[in-house]
Amino acid sequence: MTHCHCLASSVDMAHRNIPIFIPHMGCPNQCVFCNQRSISGCREFRIEDVTQQIEAALATISEGTETEIAFFGGSFTGIDRGLMLRLLDTAQTYVRAGRVDSIRLSTRPDYITPEILSILSRYSVKVIELGLQSMDDAVLRASGRGHTAETARRACRAVVDAGFSLVGQMMIGLPGSTPKNERATAREIVSLGASAARIYPTVVFYGTPLWEMTERGEYLPISLNQAVDRSADVLEIFLGARVKCIRIGLCANEDLVSSEEVAEGANHPALGEFVWNEYYYRRMYEALAKQGLLGKDVVISVPFADVSKAVGQHRSNVIRLLRNTETRVRKIGGDKTLNRVVPAQWQPQQNKKKEQNDSVSEITGNAGL
Numbered sequence: 001m002t003h004c005h006c007l008a009s010s011v012d013m014a015h016r017n018i019p020i021f022i023p024h025m026g027c028p029n030q031c032v033f034c035n036q037r038s039i040s041g042c043r044e045f046r047i048e049d050v051t052q053q054i055e056a057a058l059a060t061i062s063e064g065t066e067t068e069i070a071f072f073g074g075s076f077t078g079i080d081r082g083l084m085l086r087l088l089d090t091a092q093t094y095v096r097a098g099r100v101d102s103i104r105l106s107t108r109p110d111y112i113t114p115e116i117l118s119i120l121s122r123y124s125v126k127v128i129e130l131g132l133q134s135m136d137d138a139v140l141r142a143s144g145r146g147h148t149a150e151t152a153r154r155a156c157r158a159v160v161d162a163g164f165s166l167v168g169q170m171m172i173g174l175p176g177s178t179p180k181n182e183r184a185t186a187r188e189i190v191s192l193g194a195s196a197a198r199i200y201p202t203v204v205f206y207g208t209p210l211w212e213m214t215e216r217g218e219y220l221p222i223s224l225n226q227a228v229d230r231s232a233d234v235l236e237i238f239l240g241a242r243v244k245c246i247r248i249g250l251c252a253n254e255d256l257v258s259s260e261e262v263a264e265g266a267n268h269p270a271l272g273e274f275v276w277n278e279y280y281y282r283r284m285y286e287a288l289a290k291q292g293l294l295g296k297d298v299v300i301s302v303p304f305a306d307v308s309k310a311v312g313q314h315r316s317n318v319i320r321l322l323r324n325t326e327t328r329v330r331k332i333g334g335d336k337t338l339n340r341v342v343p344a345q346w347q348p349q350q351n352k353k354k355e356q357n358d359s360v361s362e363i364t365g366n367a368g369l
């Protein structure tokens with residue numbers, strides 16, 4: 001399984017993905033939640049378009065940016081072998097020409113074999129993303145995944161042992177899934193050596209088996225609040241283990257997840273932001289409680305890029321801290337010296353600005369990756 005990854009071809013300033021979507025090609029499975037054409041947004045796929053897509057993306061990328069061609073949207077190593085090789089050859093010509101640095105792809109765990117890994121290692125494939133979804137056999141069965149958790153474990157180990165960087169994709173709210181086994185899945189992804197993760201709360205698309213299960217009352221979609229809480233639980237596990245979280249929720253791009261195609265489930269364009277807000281609320285609450293600062297006036301410093309995540313949508317975290325704990329947050333500011341690579345650690349800080357009111361306490365923290 002490979003959920004879509006945002007068409008916006010970016011990860012950060014210095015790194016860009018050029019996503020090439022290969023919808024459902026070669027996939028004989030029918031995972032209950034999958035409407036691959038909706039998810040990937042590609043109504044048609046033509047190999048002739050690939051070069052054009054790469055050229056168009058390259059034209060927008062400045063020199064010196066680390067660039068990756070990323071085959072997403074299907075089960076890349078399960079597609080017709082000749083087509084897979086042609087796509088890899090195409091990507092490799094860009095690597096050889098020095099115009100692209102590496103290749104990235106996503107696939108299912110049961111399409112990882114020693115033979116496939118040896119083919120991939122002949123190309124400049126650096127990252128392999130595996131659609132793991134759950135490490136619980138009952139959940140995998142109920143979701144029609146068609147592979148076991150043991151297959152997923154073996155695939156993860158094989159990918160890491162072969163020297164590729166592993167990204168684990170997992171889902172929240174699958175049939176039979178609980179917050180407990182989602183946390184266990186995240187812990188397994190960490191222990192299997194993933195360097196990054198993607199979290200996808202389950203969305204019910206019209207026409208999918210999951211939609212039929214929902215209609216029959218056999219499946220209860222998760223609410224937005226449940227999705228946020230449960231995603232924040234696993235985000236804590238990933239970040240606590242220094243595993244980056246590179247995506248939460250399906251793409252907000254309306255072409256990709258059109259509301260007409262979504263019947264139920266947590267499909268909010270700001271879902272990822274809500275999860276980060278929740279994560280930061282927990283971190284701030286914890287730090288304030290630990291330092292006996294709940295109910296006081298405080299100034300909080302977070303990594304520069306995370307200020308809006310900590311403040312929350314419409315200042316939700318500031319309001320929540322006030323309402324729930326009577327803590328008055330005077331300011332949540334960015335601190336360039338804080339590095340997101342350091343896992344969550346919050347310490348009281350000396351009040352540097354002496355002119356500041358002494359009754360205002362400062363805390364500073366790294367929220368993780």
Ligand code: SF4
Pocket residue numbers: 001002024027028029030031034035036073074075108131
């Ligand atoms: S493996 Fe499942 S989710 Fe992935 S493309 Fe096939 S049916 Fe869809």
